[in-house]
């Protein structure tokens with residue numbers, strides 16, 4: 306069956322709605338993770354592409370997969386811009402995921418600096434995907450700055466705690482006319498599925514796979530969950546009763562009479 310349900314980011318079309326983080330597991334597992342996840346986009350810390358070691362992450366990423374270099378390590382807009390430009394010089398393409406963190410304890414993104422970096426890099430022709438704390442005003446500023454998607458955190462990076470910011474992500478999904486990609490803290494396939502049922506355009510995960518007992522098998526489970534959540538969203542979820550019950554068939558009422 307032809308898949309007409311594409312994820313479109315900065316004019317580029319993707320079939321998969323699972324974006325894979327690569328930072329927390331070994332190079333030898335990357336190919337299997339991408340294949341089992343069905344992922345078409347994989348993030349890459351620029352320091353891992355720019356290594357002097359004989360093995361570079363770039364050698365392990367299957368052909369046809371879009372690289373999403375991130376600016377991890379940046380503490381302000383200026384540093385993020387510098388890392389993004391370096392990634393482009395290294396041949397990593399035009400996509401960039403902006404990650405700016407001043408806080409080293411909770412690793413929360415700096416929304417104000419993220420808006421500044423988005424503005425500069427979008428003007429330089431990058432496809433900018435900013436990681437952000439889910440806040441509607443910030444999201445609107447990111448749209449105006451030229452972002453190609455918005456990536457709100459579900460819970461702190463690496464926590465596997467799931468959709469702690471659920472209601473605020475829902476506001477972004479309802480109000481922002483860009484793909485909302487739920488990032489960070491998604492610890493289980495069921496949480497990824499829920500994000501997709503809410504109407505998220507895609508989910509990104511790294512730690513959930515990296516800390517799983519069997520990484521490729523977990524990648525497969527995430528792929529299925531994300532597809533199921535998308536399908537449920539597109540089919541229109543059934544309503545929830547505020548109170549009472551509703552009989553499953555009319556016969557119940559008939560027998561009582």
Ligand SMILES: CC(=O)[C@@H](O)[C@H](O)COP(=O)(O)O
Nearest residue numbers: 326462463489490510511512
């Ligand atoms: C911003 C950031 O670093 C996250 O994208 C991370 O790569 C994924 O978060 P988890 O490791 O919590 O899945």
